[in-house]
Amino acid sequence: MSTDDEKSRRIRSMFDRIGRRYDLLNHLLSGYSDILWRRSAVRALDASAGDLLLDVGIGTGDLALEALKGKRQPRLIIGVDTALQMMGIGRKKTVDSARQTIRFVGGRAESLPLRSGVFDGAMVAFGVRNFTDCAAGLRCMWRVLKPGGRLVVLELSVPRNPVIRPLYHLYARYVMPWVGGLISGDAEAYRYLQVSVEAFPERERFRTLMEGAGFVDTGWRDLSLGAATVYWGEKRI
Numbered sequence: 001m002s003t004d005d006e007k008s009r010r011i012r013s014m015f016d017r018i019g020r021r022y023d024l025l026n027h028l029l030s031g032y033s034d035i036l037w038r039r040s041a042v043r044a045l046d047a048s049a050g051d052l053l054l055d056v057g058i059g060t061g062d063l064a065l066e067a068l069k070g071k072r073q074p075r076l077i078i079g080v081d082t083a084l085q086m087m088g089i090g091r092k093k094t095v096d097s098a099r100q101t102i103r104f105v106g107g108r109a110e111s112l113p114l115r116s117g118v119f120d121g122a123m124v125a126f127g128v129r130n131f132t133d134c135a136a137g138l139r140c141m142w143r144v145l146k147p148g149g150r151l152v153v154l155e156l157s158v159p160r161n162p163v164i165r166p167l168y169h170l171y172a173r174y175v176m177p178w179v180g181g182l183i184s185g186d187a188e189a190y191r192y193l194q195v196s197v198e199a200f201p202e203r204e205r206f207r208t209l210m211e212g213a214g215f216v217d218t219g220w221r222d223l224s225l226g227a228a229t230v231y232w233g234e235k236r237i
């Protein structure tokens, strides 16, 4: 088994292990800001009514569900994830019309099992940090977008403000694994969360990765004093 396959397997089983408590911990550890961050991401996607959307790393479905809240209803949202149990929880949360509109599909971001050039928009919330090959994931999302299609990525970041940054480190290194461990029974997953956020090529570095994958008109904006960042770009050929 290659190291990429091994990382992918570890990430998948970690998310499947914490799945039951994932939504609760997201809300608690972010002070419920995760809801506002997803709302900002959906706004940045600026989808039109009737669009076909892709949600990579859909997990328990909160980003896709947020995309259904606006007036401009997408025609269909295809959610792709490696963690089947996370998607099982997401499926249970999608009721009424959302059940018809959101489809959960097993698959990897780096080799999306989808046709090229069909999606009007693609989005990822808190997922790219976990991809085994971020550049390959971005290239794959570029491939499946239509010309003119837009990608929005929401990801956690380390705040840049010199006063807030050390407080954030204290919180992320000590409080998050403790609370995460207490509630999910898996402190290691919440230690991984902090390590992966610190290792992530955030802001300008991620924008460069997006451009390397072919996206144009790229940009990013910090949210909540830089605890999260929303990135966007377009496929134009």
Ligand SMILES: C[S@@+](CC[C@H](N)C(=O)[O-])C[C@H]1O[C@@H](n2cnc3c(N)ncnc32)[C@H](O)[C@@H]1O
Residues within 6 Å of the ligand: 011, 012, 015, 026, 056, 057, 058, 059, 060, 061, 062, 063, 080, 081, 082, 083, 086, 107, 108, 109, 110, 124, 125, 126, 127, 130, 131, 132
């Ligand atoms: C932190 S969760 C985010 C879930 C959801 N997007 C949200 O807003 O809460 C990250 C999700 O990405 C999935 N994931 C990680 N690596 C992936 C990959 N290479 N391909 C597809 N999904 C992946 C995980 O299984 C997990 O469900």
